[in-house]
Amino acid sequence: MSVTPDLECRGISKFYGDFQAVNDISFSVPPGSFFSILGPSGCGKTSLLRMLAGFSEPDTGEILIKGNPVAGIPPNKRPVNMVFQHLALFPMMNVGDNIAYGLKRRKVSPQEQRRRVADVLERIGLPGIEKKSVDQLSGGQKQRVAIARCLILEPALLLLDEPLGALDLKLREQMKIELKTLQQTFGTTFVYITHDQSEAMVMSDQVAVMNHGRFEQVGSPQTLYYKPETPFVAGFVGNNNRLRGQVIEAGNGSVKVSTESGQIFHTTSTTHLQQDTPVDLFLRPEAIRIDRESDSLWQNCIKGRIDNILFDGGNSQLLVRDTASPTQLTVALPQTDEYQNLRQGEIIKLGWNSKQSIAFRAG
């Protein structure tokens, strides 16, 4: 006996004229989890979210919220609330009235409204700001007020439409953690859409990667990162080097690939690949080891010259060109002291285990 999911979608599609924005999507979100839909702009994630909120209806398929079908139920009657991209706080009302807006519509008594507004402000860590006007709040405070305005209604589902997009980088990093904490303290199910993979990875229990109206893969952030099922996921989640090549030896789960520039690499693959199949080989910059002299033995090994050092603190990278071919690889630069004196033009050895790269049939 499984728990009824808070949200379940069964084969939903949405067309705009000839354009299919959402293509036969099915998924379910268990209660109390943080579910993200990650995809590039124009992939249909906003269309999907608006169908969940009730602003549009799917052309085919069914949406169930807490096990009940919601077809034909308008947004003001759905047990779902939405935090908008630009938050949509009402500028002519103060913070208290903004948060109490939904309770007022439910005809909750004024004393009860005041009590619950004070309570929710306490819980988001902004007690006593009821009388402030919306323009007096900072970006992060507005964010929390917009979320409180929805959570006070105790919705089955909170939908968030890229609410961190307008914030600057520092605040965004901070809000990621706060959102996650808020979700855990309230225990409400969050459905979050974003094009920023780091937001999705940091906050979510489950992430669905969406492209061209379809879900490419649904899984935990770790699964998406370590075991991508499609080339799109491999390229979109995290950074990746992509090398074109051809299978020269197919085995059980592991293949030998010859790249366009003639290197031979051992790699894994999730699908069965025939000999001579053209493939894309994905290799994460952070999975590559750097060595200067020693003759350590790795399954895959190349010698390269450092073309460029892209210094960015903890996210620093090296651009390394194979000495024997024009292949260029991006390699993460560990911030341990043995690599601090690497110089442009230096020849280094790169190596990685076959399990850390993956090959897909080239699309």
Add this chain to the structure above:
Amino acid sequence: MLRFSGKNLSFYLLLTPLLLTLVLLVILPQLDMLIVSLRERISYGEYTFSLLHYQEFVNEPFYWNTFLRTAVMSIMATLITLLLAFPIAWYIAKIAQGRNKSLIFLACLIPFWVSELVRTYGWMILLRESGVISVFLQWSGLASGPVEMLYNDITVMTGLVYASMLFMVVPLVSTLEGMDDSLVEAAYDLGASTFTVIRTVILPYAMPGVISGCIVVFMLTLGNYLTPTLLGGKDSLWFTEQIFTQFITRFNWEQGAAFGVLLLSLSSLIVWLGLKLSGQSFKKAVAS
């Protein structure tokens, strides 16, 4: 001591024509009107201070009835214009896209390319006894004889609303265009019905535009002379006609001036009351 330098100087230079027109064309004539209205002619070229002309206004029911009627009709015309203009402004600001948007806006503007006199004459061609509508009604057998549709209050009201439409649509469109659509969606999402969304979100947001539109339309209607006179005939009883009659027909400048001062006080009073009742400030309405 004023110091004219750089930015300061250009500010005063730009302000000068504005101040000149304000002083010469508005404040000076009004002051003169006030002075003229407060004197009584004793004999040729000889005047004394007197409140006679204001007493005349209070004692003669015909005058203050006309005065009240003008005020009430103007308020009604303003409200009707608002009711009609709001959906149009909403459509222009939020629903119409690209070309359609400018076309509809243009349609509101085009009538103002011809003079008010010609536009009012257009209404007369349509509505008079031998006019287009009357002829059509007789031709189609809906009326047995000529139908006179001019010279009644409904016609005057129609003409006034028509003449004011643009001045209500423009400020409404500009405030509504500034509104983020997601405000409406958010209210809807939080459980509001369509009516509640309009009452609690759209109207409060558009209030500065509503107020500035209403002030302009009310002032224009109250001070309108052509439309009530031509469409309402001699029974239209518009207060500006009384002013005209005193100045031009009776050559009683003192009485006309008193009426002029009264009309200014009346319009100021009503605008002030309107702002108080709607809880808006003049500053906010002007800024929109």
